[in-house]
Amino acid sequence: MKILLVRPPRIKQAVTLSDFMFSEPIGLEMLYAVLERDHQVEILDMMCDPVPLKEKLSACSPRVVAITSLCIDVKAVIKIAQETRAYDDTIHIAVGGTQALLNPSSFFHDAIDYIFKFTTTQNITAFYTHLDQGTLEFEIPGILDRTQDYKGEALKGINEYILPNRKSTAKYRQHYSYFGYKPAAIMQVSQGCNKACMFCLRWRIEGREEVAFDKELIQQDLLNIEEDTIMFYDNDILGSETRIVQLLDLIESLNLNKNFIAYASVEGILSNISSLKRFKALGLKALLVGYETFNDQELNYYTKKSSTSDSEAVAKLLKTIGIDVWASFMAHPDWTKTDFKAFRKYVKKLSPQISSVSPLTPFPNLPLYKAYKERLLFGIDDYEKWSFGQVSIQPSNMSLRQYYYQMLVTNLYINLSLNQSTEMLNRFGFKSVYRLSMGSLKAFGKYIELMMRAND
Ligand code: B12
Incomplete structure (x- = not known):
């Protein structure tokens, strides 16, 4: 399966010293490390890659677009999801990251299919296996599913620190x-x-x-x-x-x-x-x-x-x-x-x-x-x-x-x-x-x- 992992563009609103901190999207590098075992995965870091999303979607033809999020990214995430939906409504759209953990309901939106409240090797693997096998009705701890009114098991959980694949962002790392x-x-x-x-x-x-x-x-x-x-x-x-x-x-x-x-x-x-x-x-x-x-x-x-x-x-x-x-x-x-x-x-x-x-x-x-x-x-x-x-x-x-x-x-x-x-x-x-x-x-x-x- 082809999977595109996306970090939304930088939000101009932020004006603190974080303007001088610009780190790798390590959460996506962790997802990459787990998924690359069975899938074709690519990271699009929109914080430093100016390529239009549509162009990327057409070059990559993903079956899943997985987007990471911080609080201030909510609108940007929804925009990416909507553009993806408009481009091809068969693509599965998932959101994870800090905001999904702290406030998953901010992503209750028609354009978003799955919200990862927290992420572990186990729940990512189970999720993609289900998608791959077409068994779309599932209940996996930590994942909220739109087709079930986001009622999935909203258990409390902690993100797992997974060994990231640093090479997955090779083309961006100099930034x-x-x-x-x-x-x-x-x-x-x-x-x-x-x-x-x-x-x-x-x-x-x-x-x-x-x-x-x-x-x-x-x-x-x-x-x-x-x-x-x-x-x-x-x-x-x-x-x-x-x-x-x-x-x-x-x-x-x-x-x-x-x-x-x-x-x-x-x-x-x-x-x-x-x-x-x-x-x-x-x-x-x-x-x-x-x-x-x-x-x-x-x-x-x-x-x-x-x-x-x-x-x-x-x-x-x-x-x-x-x-x-x-x-x-x-x-x-x-x-x-x-x-x-x-x-x-x-x-x-x-x-x-x-x-x-x-x-x-x-x-x-x-x-x-x-x-x-x-x-x-x-x-x-x-x-x-x-x-x-x-x-x-x-x-x-x-x-x-x-x-x-x-x-x-x-x-x-x-x-x-x-x-x-x-x-x-x-x-x-x-x-x-x-x-x-x-x-x-x-x-x-x-x-x-x-x-x-x-x-x-
Ligand atoms: C590194 C970092 C950054 C990096 C980039 C982070 C990123 N994700 O892109 C930089 C330096 C760019 C940054 C910027 C900002 N940050 Co910052 N940052 C952090 C820091 C120190 C670590 C975050 C991190 O990488 N965690 C580790 C990774 C592994 O966790 P993760 O991303 O959640 O990923 C895991 C899962 O969520 C999952 N996952 C992630 N994405 C996805 C997607 C899908 C689909 C799936 C399935 C799973 C999944 O994979 C991982 C596996 O465990 C945290 C503090 C902290 N420890 O949380 C603050 C923190 C997240 N930042 C914060 C803030 C406020 C900001 C800024 C707004 C600050 C500012 N004023 O400029 C900006 C926003 C930038 C923007 N969007 O324009 C706040 C978040 C508040 C909130 N509620 O969202 C935090 C918590 C710090 C704080 N003081 O409170 N930040």
Whole structure:
């Protein structure tokens, strides 16, 4: 059977630092790895491939089009499904990915036949076997079926980390990057997060139980990556001493000579300083750290397990060891002008190499959603607005326009005066820094537009 796996085009709405992160569609590479055993599979990455969909459909003649999704992609996914349906209404259309897991009903649409709430080797294999054999009435855990009114077994489940086939995106790989590092690959060595911070979706996606992947799988994954840079997107690479020691032992034993980037929590960093130093010696270049805010009460409210003085200690430590920090912060909707000022002062104190501040965004699956439901500025189905780039909660201490103005001033201050471009210039080269600053300018333009549109 011929199967076309599709990632929708980039959504322009998103204006955060993610403009500088553009990773491989690793979920589709996993599907590819399972399906290639029995089928002819191809990946179309519309984020970097300008080929018109119709042209691709005609060249590939697929029997199944399988589309991946994030929240902001809903409309784009439905458009791809509709175009496919219009091109040939016998093609089976399936959707999976983060949005299908968090909110499958957003894909209850005539043009979408199957929704994968979660994906495992077992359910993908069973699904395609049924399609192949024409036994279309089935009930497979995790799959919702339109012909049965999407009543399929909507069990809770977790996506399986399957060894991805990196070669499946060979023709696109030179585009994939993480900040200045290009090309860069991404991978994970564990899943789940027991910290369950109130604002974070990761524990909703991966579960609260932290599970380390099989050593053989990690080893094979590391060996399959040809790029010089690997980004580990585990929730907290230093979150467990056992896991980080095992990973570092493996990197050492494989004699890998690569740049590494990872997400780490303040708590994890402070608990594993010797592993951090060892990781640095093995190639760790930068950590993405969620400092979140300048205010301890807010950290408590977000159920973050660290304090602002912990963040300060981490900032100092990382500077001493020589690891770049890409910090993320959240602006609370109740901030006053004085809070924004105090926040800017605090970021200056921490002085990360790169920082991004996004407005607090209470995704529908989070406890925060209930707390702010009455103050939301857009609905659950304004999918494209759920990008961390827009103010989603009505500010309480100033008008929306004034709030956007504060966001703009803060972003300008952070990006133009604090982000240390000279240091980055040395490390990443002129082209990368130029791309980063152009990205920032685009973000400012977006804020100005949003500010002008906001009512006083
Ligand atoms: C890598 C990553 C990216 C990559 C690309 C991701 C992609 N899928 O294309 C980049 C850097 C481009 C990116 C961008 C953004 N991201 Co992002 N990203 C991530 C990250 C770190 C990992 C996602 C991932 O690859 N997971 C691992 C893979 C294996 O999981 P998966 O895709 O779900 O695939 C599995 C199954 O779902 C299945 N599958 C996938 N697709 C399909 C399709 C079919 C048909 C089937 C059957 C199965 C199937 O296969 C896999 C097997 O297990 C997550 C955090 C996290 N851990 O979830 C945030 C995350 C997904 N991103 C998020 C956001 C908000 C964004 C941005 C909007 C940020 C921004 N403001 O710019 C942009 C949107 C870009 C756009 N669409 O234009 C949010 C999602 C919110 C939501 N509800 O959707 C997350 C959860 C982070 C967060 N802070 O909350 N992101």
